[in-house]
Amino acid sequence: DAKTTQPNSMESNEEEPVHLPCNHSTISGTDYIHWYRQLPSQGPEYVIHGLTSNVNNRMASLAIAEDRKSSTLILHRATLRDAAVYYCILRDGAGSARQLTFGSGTQLTVLP
Amino acid sequence: DVKVTQSSRYLVKRTGEKVFLECVQDMDHENMFWYRQDPGLGLRLIYFSYDVKMKEKGDIPEGYSVSREKKERFSLILESASTNQTSMYLCASTLLGANTEAFFGQGTRLTVV
Numbered sequence: 452d453a454k455t456t457q458p459n460s461m462e463s464n465e466e467e468p469v470h471l472p473c474n475h476s477t478i479s480g481t482d483y484i485h486w487y488r489q490l491p492s493q494g495p496e497y498v499i500h501g502l503t504s505n506v507n508n509r510m511a512s513l514a515i516a517e518d519r520k521s522s523t524l525i526l527h528r529a530t531l532r533d534a535a536v537y538y539c540i541l542r543d544g545a546g547s548a549r550q551l552t553f554g555s556g557t558q559l560t561v562l563p
Numbered sequence: 564d565v566k567v568t569q570s571s572r573y574l575v576k577r578t579g580e581k582v583f584l585e586c587v588q589d590m591d592h593e594n595m596f597w598y599r600q601d602p603g604l605g606l607r608l609i610y611f612s613y614d615v616k617m618k619e620k621g622d623i624p625e626g627y628s629v630s631r632e633k634k635e636r637f638s639l640i641l642e643s644a645s646t647n648q649t650s651m652y653l654c655a656s657t658l659l660g661a662n663t664e665a666f667f668g669q670g671t672r673l674t675v676v
Contacts, residue, residue: 494653494667538606542661544660552622553608554605
C-alpha cells in the first residue's frame with residue numbers, strides 16, 4: 452500500500468489560514484487522497500477527499516499537486532475548534548477499498 | 564444523528580475475561596473496521612469486514628477475533644483479556660469503493676485490570 456508522510460506537529464494562529472502538507476510519492480493512479488481529523492476524546496471525522504482536481508467543501512480545501520505526489524489541506528480561517536490531529540490517507544480506487552489505514556498524522560495547535 | 568454506535572464508552576474488565584465490543588451502523592455500509600489507538604502509536608487496524616461473515620486481518624489481529632453475522636453489526640472479541648489490551652477501541656464503516664467517506668464511532672475506552 453502507498454504510504455503518506457506528514458509533519459508530526461504544526462502551529463497556527465487563530466483566524467489565519469493553515470496549510471497542512473502531505474507527501475505520498477508512491478501514490479498510484481487510482482488512489483484517492485482522503486483527509487480526516489480527530490478532535491480530543493472523539494473518533495476521527497471525515498474532512499475531504501479528492502483524486503486529481505482540487506476540491507472544496509464547507510470544512511476545508513484540498514490542493515493536489517499536478518504529479519499527485521503531494522497534497523495540502525487548507526483551513527481558510529483556523530479556529531480554536533480546529534485543534535486536532537489531521538490524517539492524510541490513501542484509498543485504492545482500483546479495488547473495493549477494503550483497507551482504511553492511518554499513519555500518525557499532524558497535531559495542529561491553534562494559538563489564540 | 565448518530566451513524567456508528569459503539570455499545571460502551573467506558574469498560575473495565577478483569578484479566579482473563581472474554582470481552583465483546585459491539586459496533587452498529589445504520590447506513591447500510593458494506594465495510595466495517597476495528598482499530599485500537601494508543602498514545603504515540605496512532606490508529607492501528609485490528610480487523611475489517613467487507614460483507615456479512617467475511618473478515619480480513621489487519622495489522623495487529625493477535626489476541627482478537629471478530630464476528631459479523633448481520634450487515635449492520637461488527638463485534639470485536641477479546642477471548643481472554645490481558646492488561647496489554649487496555650486501549651481506546653474505535654469502529655468505522657464505509658461503503659464499498661475509495662470515493663466514499665468513513666464514519667467512526669465515539670470509541671470505547673477499555674481498561675483491563
